Amino acid sequence: MSEQRRGDPIGTYTGGEFHPLDPDPERIELPDIANGLANTCRYAGQCQFYYSVGTHSIYVSEELSEHGPTIQLYGLFHDAAEAYISDVPRPVKREIETFERIEQRILAAVWDRLGVDPPTESEWEVVMDADDRLFHYEADTLLAEFEPPSVPDLPYELSACSPERVREQFLDRAEQLRADME
DSSP states (O other), rough: OOOOOOSEEEOOOSSSSEEEOOOOGOOOHHHHHHHOOOOOOSSSGGGSSBBBBBHHHHHHHTTTTTTTHHHHHHHHTTTTTTHHHHOHHHHHTTTTTHHHHHHHHHHHHHHHHTTTOOOOOOHHHHHHHHHHHHHHHHOOOOOOOOSOOOOOOOOOOOOOOOHHHHHHHHHHHHHHHHHHHO
């Protein structure tokens, strides 16, 4: 008899199933995360051109290049839960009481699947600082007439990129960082 899990499963890119309300690390596949993030548009799709959460995640990881490969891996996967539950704009996410708990459970399963300890509070703060820098930098380019309070000078050229290419770039970056950790 099959194991009873909380909530209905969703189908994944690789043909598996994943229970977002009861995440099992063994059901997490990196191609599913890469594909989900590559096909999810930032800013609720309100961008001037298609710009994926996957591309954003790659840039967050690169923004952490002065830190070791583990911190960069945290940056690459900081939005991994969105591969399974989509991206929700910050103002809305703050109002959905259980959303953060669901994200945190999925991220805990991701860290387990990757074989890394969950980030410490100070490590996560470093990742979130990089995420915020990219948020302001991207918003300045991607959102019409939106002026973030401060726009950092970063070296990234924001442009449209196919989900297939982003998926490959994400997987390549994950493989590189995991090899650097060994």
